[in-house]
Amino acid sequence: MTTKAAALPLRRVEECMGTVFSFDVRAAGVESADLEEVVDWLHWVDANFSTYRSDSAISRLAALGRARTADGCREEVRHVLARCEELREATNGYFDAYATGRLDPSGYVKGWAIERASDMLIERGSTRHCINGGGDVQVIGGQAHCEPWQIGIAHPLHPGTLAAVIVGDDLAVATSGSAERGTHIFDPVARAEPGYWSSVTLVGRRIAECDAYATAAFAMGEAAMDWVESLAGYEAFAIAVTGRTWASSGLS
Amino acid sequence: MKRVLLALTGTIAGLVALLSFKVQTETQATILPSASGTGGATAAPGNVNGTSTAPSGGTTATPAPTSAAPAATVVTLDGAAVRTRYGTVQVEVQMKGGAIASVSFLQLTGRDRQSQEINAHAGPILLQETLTVQSAKVSTVSGATYTSDGYRQSLQSALDQAAK
Numbered sequence: 001m002t003t004k005a006a007a008l009p010l011r012r013v014e015e016c017m018g019t020v021f022s023f024d025v026r027a028a029g030v031e032s033a034d035l036e037e038v039v040d041w042l043h044w045v046d047a048n049f050s051t052y053r054s055d056s057a058i059s060r061l062a063a064l065g066r067a068r069t070a071d072g073c074r075e076e077v078r079h080v081l082a083r084c085e086e087l088r089e090a091t092n093g094y095f096d097a098y099a100t101g102r103l104d105p106s107g108y109v110k111g112w113a114i115e116r117a118s119d120m121l122i123e124r125g126s127t128r129h130c131i132n133g134g135g136d137v138q139v140i141g142g143q144a145h146c147e148p149w150q151i152g153i154a155h156p157l158h159p160g161t162l163a164a165v166i167v168g169d170d171l172a173v174a175t176s177g178s179a180e181r182g183t184h185i186f187d188p189v190a191r192a193e194p195g196y197w198s199s200v201t202l203v204g205r206r207i208a209e210c211d212a213y214a215t216a217a218f219a220m221g222e223a224a225m226d227w228v229e230s231l232a233g234y235e236a237f238a239i240a241v242t243g244r245t246w247a248s249s250g251l252s
Numbered sequence: 253m254k255r256v257l258l259a260l261t262g263t264i265a266g267l268v269a270l271l272s273f274k275v276q277t278e279t280q281a282t283i284l285p286s287a288s289g290t291g292g293a294t295a296a297p298g299n300v301n302g303t304s305t306a307p308s309g310g311t312t313a314t315p316a317p318t319s320a321a322p323a324a325t326v327v328t329l330d331g332a333a334v335r336t337r338y339g340t341v342q343v344e345v346q347m348k349g350g351a352i353a354s355v356s357f358l359q360l361t362g363r364d365r366q367s368q369e370i371n372a373h374a375g376p377i378l379l380q381e382t383l384t385v386q387s388a389k390v391s392t393v394s395g396a397t398y399t400s401d402g403y404r405q406s407l408q409s410a411l412d413q414a415a416k
């Protein structure tokens with residue numbers, strides 16, 4: 001492999017936000033220094049939005065309870081809180097940064113961080129890349145030689161195997177499920193742990209909203225099928241705890 | 253000819269082993285015809301041809317494009333063409349009584365990129381056939397959020413390792 005013609009994939013695996021981010025950049029001109037800036041920014045997000053760090057902006061806000069005002073906060077904090085509120089409305093309350101009673105926008109922050117990292121790479125000249133943040137994926141362009149990206153969907157009931165593969169360019173793929181960390185999603189509407197799906201995968205264009213929608217669809221249970229069909233620009237693939245699979249009309 | 257086919261089967265099996273993908277018996281019967289993309293874009297090639305009739309037992313293939321009919325007949329299903337790192341692969345599966353009776357290759361191309369390209373600008377396409385899923389050349393894996401520890405056991409970790 002001494003040819004210089006094909007851009008060598010630029011890879012990076014970075015632990016951040018309690019999970020691991022995998023970068024796969026296949027665009028000529030993007031250098032490791034560019035990737036370094038993106039990774040630095042992810043750590044900045046972690047420091048400011050972590051609910052595990054008592055000194056983060058979010059922890060300080062959470063301590064104030066619902067009476068908090070983000071007016072004095074940085075633009076990024078105000079943006080995240082405003083988007084969480086919009087997403088709560090768009091999901092009929094199923095995506096809720098206050099699902100546990102205490103402010104926790106992490107369900108939005110990771111997807112938003114992946115999306116922003118992807119935009120930063122585009123600003124630095126990337127036309128093809130894949131960012132996987134703890135199982136949530138944003139792909140831009142195709143693979144080398146213009147093949148579409150192939151994104152496997154982990155089977156929640158059979159660890160180590162794939163349940164399906166999504167093929168395409170410029171896609172966001174987010175999966176919510178109980179396989180990795182147990183049921184960490186709370187259904188804020190029924191005030192219970194959701195139990196219908198083993199995992200729900202949403203396919204859209206941009207990962208921030210896509211990720212929040214996957215969380216909401218998982219919490220919705222069976223009603224997620226009608227809800228996803230009503231969304232413009234989204235498709236879904238889901239596996240019930242019984243093992244039954246469902247794909248939205250645009251995929252099946 | 254038989255020798256060549258066996259050799260290629262070996263390399264594909266090797267790829268499957270590399271990524272620890274196991275074939276699942278319970279989804280073997282779920283063979284979807286290729287999906288059409290959103291916005292009417294071109295979909296992956298592939299179709300379902302009932303050479304005789306539809307599956308028996310009532311618990312087999314989800315889409316039943318052919319009309320229902322008696323049990324124990326042989327149904328031939330053509331999978332979507334899928335690229336692996338060894339070229340494009342399209343399999344034909346013969347099912348008998350709801351179980352896979354035989355698998356043969358309709359297409360096995362090497363470096364011929366012109367053949368059976370999946371339209372790169374199609375909407376999202378779902379591959380759910382067991383055989384194509386387990387041999388697909390995935391770039392990344394989406395799943396429920398893993399912790400830093402969980403990552404080490406994940407398929408994504410295997411892919412990151414394989415790329416080094």
